[in-house]
Amino acid sequence: MILSGHEIRQQLGSNIIIDPFDEAKLNPNSYNLSLHDELLVYQEVVLDMRKSNRVERVCIPEDGLVLTPNQLYLGRTVERTETHNFVPMIEGRSSIGRLGLFVHVTAGFGDVGFCGYWTLEMFAVQPVKIYPGVSICQIFFHQILGDITEYSSEKYQHNRDIQPSMLFRELSSDGDPQLQLEFGAERSGGERAAPRRAKPAAR
Numbered sequence: 001m002i003l004s005g006h007e008i009r010q011q012l013g014s015n016i017i018i019d020p021f022d023e024a025k026l027n028p029n030s031y032n033l034s035l036h037d038e039l040l041v042y043q044e045v046v047l048d049m050r051k052s053n054r055v056e057r058v059c060i061p062e063d064g065l066v067l068t069p070n071q072l073y074l075g076r077t078v079e080r081t082e083t084h085n086f087v088p089m090i091e092g093r094s095s096i097g098r099l100g101l102f103v104h105v106t107a108g109f110g111d112v113g114f115c116g117y118w119t120l121e122m123f124a125v126q127p128v129k130i131y132p133g134v135s136i137c138q139i140f141f142h143q144i145l146g147d148i149t150e151y152s153s154e155k156y157q158h159n160r161d162i163q164p165s166m167l168f169r170e171l172s173s174d175g176d177p178q179l180q181l182e183f184g185a186e187r188s189g190g191e192r193a194a195p196r197r198a199k200p201a202a203r
């Protein structure tokens with residue numbers, strides 16, 4: 001069963017935390033989450049599951065940023081959420097989908113106990129202009145049956161920034177300093193979000 005908007009409000013501060021919370025974003029059975037003003041784009045031509053692929057940080061200016069097709073953009077929500085005793089999930093808003101913008105690539109399923117910001121795997125069917133703070137997706141909550149073991153992965157739990165794939169942690173024992181992504185690090189960007197070419201050199 002999915003929680004109604006009224007039940008989401010009743011659970012706030014106990015089983016559900018949404019920070020910041022805005023009553024105007026509460027829907028009949030979900031809550032709208034907003035897009036932060038930064039994105040990450042991979043710099044590699046070929047992404048390697050066994051490695052920590054390099055990324056570049058791009059700022060979304062107030063007057064908008066054009067996303068181009070055939071490019072994956074990693075974003076995050078403005079809101080930090082915490083969920084206990086329910087399963088959180090996110091989905092794109094219909095108004096966003098009708099512009100041909102996918103806000104998560106198969107990764108909208110959350111885990112009971114997840115605490116942190118939601119990383120968005122964004123992909124545009126055609127060029128589309130986005131803006132910081134726009135209501136980009138919606139979170140909803142399922143009831144869960146049976147004994148609960150809360151999510152506790154070291155990969156993404158209690159994240160403080162956009163999180164690239166860390167699948168390589170499961171496939172390799174090698175460490176990589178690239179995992180340390182300081183929030184607010186040097187930004188770059190422009191009207192279009194095409195990544196710059198770099199010298200050859202991880203939900």
